[in-house]
Amino acid sequence: MSERVSLMQGNEASVEGALDAGVRFYAGYPITPSSEVAEDFAAKLPPLGGKFIQMEDEIASMAAIVGASLAGKKAVTATSGPGFSLKQEIIGFANMIEAPCVVINVQRAGPSTGLPTSPAQGDMMQARWGTHGDHPALAVAPSSVADTYLLTFQAVNWAERFRMPVMVMLDETIGHLREKVILPSREEMIIVNRKHPQGSPQSFQPYDIEDEDLIPPLPPYGSGYRFHTTGLYHDETGFPANRPEITKRLLDRLHDKIDRYKETLYLYDSFGLRQANQLIISYGGAARSAKAAWRIAREKGLLVGLLILKTIWPFPEEIVAQAGHDKNNIVVAEMNRGQLIGEVERIMDKRIPIRGAQRADGVLITPEQILAQLEGVN
Amino acid sequence: MGRYEIRLSGAGGQGLILAGFILAEAVVRFTDQEVIQTQSYGPEARGGASKAEVIISDEEIDYPQVTKPDFLLALTQEAYNKYNRDLKEYGTMIVDERVDAAFRGGPTYVVPIQRKTQERLGTRLVVNVVSLALFNHLHEVVPVDKLQEAVLERVPRGTEDLNKKALELGQELAQELNTYKVFREEEEEDE
Structure with a gap:
C-alpha cells in the first residue's frame, strides 16, 4: 500500500480514476480536446477484460453506455462541447430510466465547433439544464490532475449509488495539463457498486422502492430479472403510466434521492x-x-x-x-x-x-x- | 528554488514536446520538486514553430502557464521570432547557431546544435535529446545518469544507442558552453 507518484495528464487521470472505480466499458466518438481519454481507454480497457468501442457518433456513444450500464457494466463516454450537445437527449433518458453512467466533457470554447484546442467553461449550465425536463443533475469540475483522478472515481461511485448520469466537467486547461500527481494507493480507494435485487426474478418489480434511499435495485440484463425501460413516466413495473400521481411520485423521487443526501455531495x-x-x-x-x-x-x-x-x-x-x-x-x-x-x-x-x-x-x-x-x- | 519557467521551441517534428515531457518526468522521478508540462496543440503544433513548456518549483504550482520564461531554447529562427519576446529580463537563452538572436542581457549561448548533431550522429532526429542534455547541464535538474534513464524510458525502441550518443554529444557541447557564450558588444570592446 503506497502512494502512486507520476507525471500525468488530466485526460489520462480521468481514465485512471474511472478504471480504478471499476469502469469496464467505454463508447465514444473522439473529439479535441478530449481525444486522449478515448485513446487511453482503447489502450487500457482490453487488458482488463473491458470493451472499447469507437461509435459512429456522439449520440450512439451515449446510447451505448446506457445499454452497457443496463447490462451490468460501469460505463463512461467522453466528449467536448459539440458532442455534449448531441448527447443531451440520451442523458435525459438515462436520468429517466435511472441508468448509472459517467459523461466526461472536456470543455472547449463554443458555441458550435468554436475553438477546438482552447479552454472554456461555457457548458456549466448545460450540465445542469442541457436536457429537457425537471431533472436533477450531478456534476463535478476538477482543477488539478490529481483532482481529476479523484473526482472521476467519485463520479463513477455516485452514478452507481444514485443510479443516474454524472458529468465530469473538465476543461482544456486541466485536460491537457501534465503535472506531478501523488495518488492514494488503490487499496485506499473505496468502490461503490449498484444495488442488486434481493428477491426472486419472478417477483421482481424494477421500480419498486423499498429502501430509505429511494433507489431501486438494478440487476443486469441477462441475469433472469426481466424488466422494461421507457423514457415515458412509468410506475413500479417499468411500463408507461400517465396518471398525475404516478408522474409526481416519480419526478419527486428523482429529485429527492439527491436532495436527501446533497450535503454529503458537496466537495470543495x-x-x-x-x-x-x-x-x-x-x-x-x-x-x-x-x-x-x-x-x-x-x-x-x-x-x-x-x-x-x-x-x-x-x-x-x-x-x-x-x-x-x-x-x-x-x-x-x-x-x-x-x-x-x-x-x-x-x-x-x-x-x-x-x-x-x-x-x-x-x-x-x-x-x-x-x-x-x-x-x-x- | 522558486518557480522556474522553461520554454523549449523549434520546428514541429524536432521532438521538443517529447523533450519537455522527458524533462518533466525526470523531475517527478528523481527530485522532490513540483513540475508542470504544457505544449502547443492544434494548428499551432503542426509544422511551423512548436513549443513545449515546463515549470519547475519547490512550491505548489498554481497558475499553470509560462508567462515569463527564465529559459528559452530556440532551434529555429521562426521559433525564436515567435517565442522570444516574453523572455524574462536576464533570462537564459540557448539558440542554434543559425538563429539570429538579439542579445537580451542574460546568459546567451549560440551553439551549433543542429550542425554537430548531423556531423557526429549522421542525423538530426535527436537534436531534442542533445538540447535536453545541454539544458540539464546548465540547470542541473537531475544527475546525468538519471537523465539518461528518463530519456531511454521514453524514446522509441531501437533508438536507445542513438539517444545515448545524443546525450554524450549534449554533455560535450555543455563542457564547451562558455566558448559559445555571447557578450554585449561594448563588453567585447572592453576586453
Whole structure:
C-alpha cells in the first residue's frame, strides 16, 4: 500500500480514476480536446477484460453506455462541447430510466465547433439544464490532475449509488495539463457498486422502492430479472403510466434521492475563509488562476478567502452562503460570460456586491484579471 | 528554488514536446520538486514553430502557464521570432547557431546544435535529446545518469544507442558552453 507518484495528464487521470472505480466499458466518438481519454481507454480497457468501442457518433456513444450500464457494466463516454450537445437527449433518458453512467466533457470554447484546442467553461449550465425536463443533475469540475483522478472515481461511485448520469466537467486547461500527481494507493480507494435485487426474478418489480434511499435495485440484463425501460413516466413495473400521481411520485423521487443526501455531495477546497473580508469563488481550470490571485493578494496583506468548488451540481448553496455571508466583496472567476455567478447571486444577500472575473476568448483567465476585481489591490 | 519557467521551441517534428515531457518526468522521478508540462496543440503544433513548456518549483504550482520564461531554447529562427519576446529580463537563452538572436542581457549561448548533431550522429532526429542534455547541464535538474534513464524510458525502441550518443554529444557541447557564450558588444570592446 503506497502512494502512486507520476507525471500525468488530466485526460489520462480521468481514465485512471474511472478504471480504478471499476469502469469496464467505454463508447465514444473522439473529439479535441478530449481525444486522449478515448485513446487511453482503447489502450487500457482490453487488458482488463473491458470493451472499447469507437461509435459512429456522439449520440450512439451515449446510447451505448446506457445499454452497457443496463447490462451490468460501469460505463463512461467522453466528449467536448459539440458532442455534449448531441448527447443531451440520451442523458435525459438515462436520468429517466435511472441508468448509472459517467459523461466526461472536456470543455472547449463554443458555441458550435468554436475553438477546438482552447479552454472554456461555457457548458456549466448545460450540465445542469442541457436536457429537457425537471431533472436533477450531478456534476463535478476538477482543477488539478490529481483532482481529476479523484473526482472521476467519485463520479463513477455516485452514478452507481444514485443510479443516474454524472458529468465530469473538465476543461482544456486541466485536460491537457501534465503535472506531478501523488495518488492514494488503490487499496485506499473505496468502490461503490449498484444495488442488486434481493428477491426472486419472478417477483421482481424494477421500480419498486423499498429502501430509505429511494433507489431501486438494478440487476443486469441477462441475469433472469426481466424488466422494461421507457423514457415515458412509468410506475413500479417499468411500463408507461400517465396518471398525475404516478408522474409526481416519480419526478419527486428523482429529485429527492439527491436532495436527501446533497450535503454529503458537496466537495470543495477552502483557503483562509475566516480571516477574510473578501472572497474569491472559482472552479476547474480558472481555479488555478484564482489560487494564484489569492496567494498574491495575501502576500499584499489583503484579507481574502478562496473557495474552490469541486461539486458544481447540486450547487453547494449552503457552503457558498456560509463562506460569503460575512464578506463585503465576492468575486466569481470563471471562463465564460458568467454562468455560476448567477447561482451565487441567487443565494447571497443582495447587499453583498458580487463581481465576475470572466474570460471567454479561448485563453486561460489570468491571476491579474481576478486581482483586478478585488478591493484595495493597488 | 522558486518557480522556474522553461520554454523549449523549434520546428514541429524536432521532438521538443517529447523533450519537455522527458524533462518533466525526470523531475517527478528523481527530485522532490513540483513540475508542470504544457505544449502547443492544434494548428499551432503542426509544422511551423512548436513549443513545449515546463515549470519547475519547490512550491505548489498554481497558475499553470509560462508567462515569463527564465529559459528559452530556440532551434529555429521562426521559433525564436515567435517565442522570444516574453523572455524574462536576464533570462537564459540557448539558440542554434543559425538563429539570429538579439542579445537580451542574460546568459546567451549560440551553439551549433543542429550542425554537430548531423556531423557526429549522421542525423538530426535527436537534436531534442542533445538540447535536453545541454539544458540539464546548465540547470542541473537531475544527475546525468538519471537523465539518461528518463530519456531511454521514453524514446522509441531501437533508438536507445542513438539517444545515448545524443546525450554524450549534449554533455560535450555543455563542457564547451562558455566558448559559445555571447557578450554585449561594448563588453567585447572592453576586453
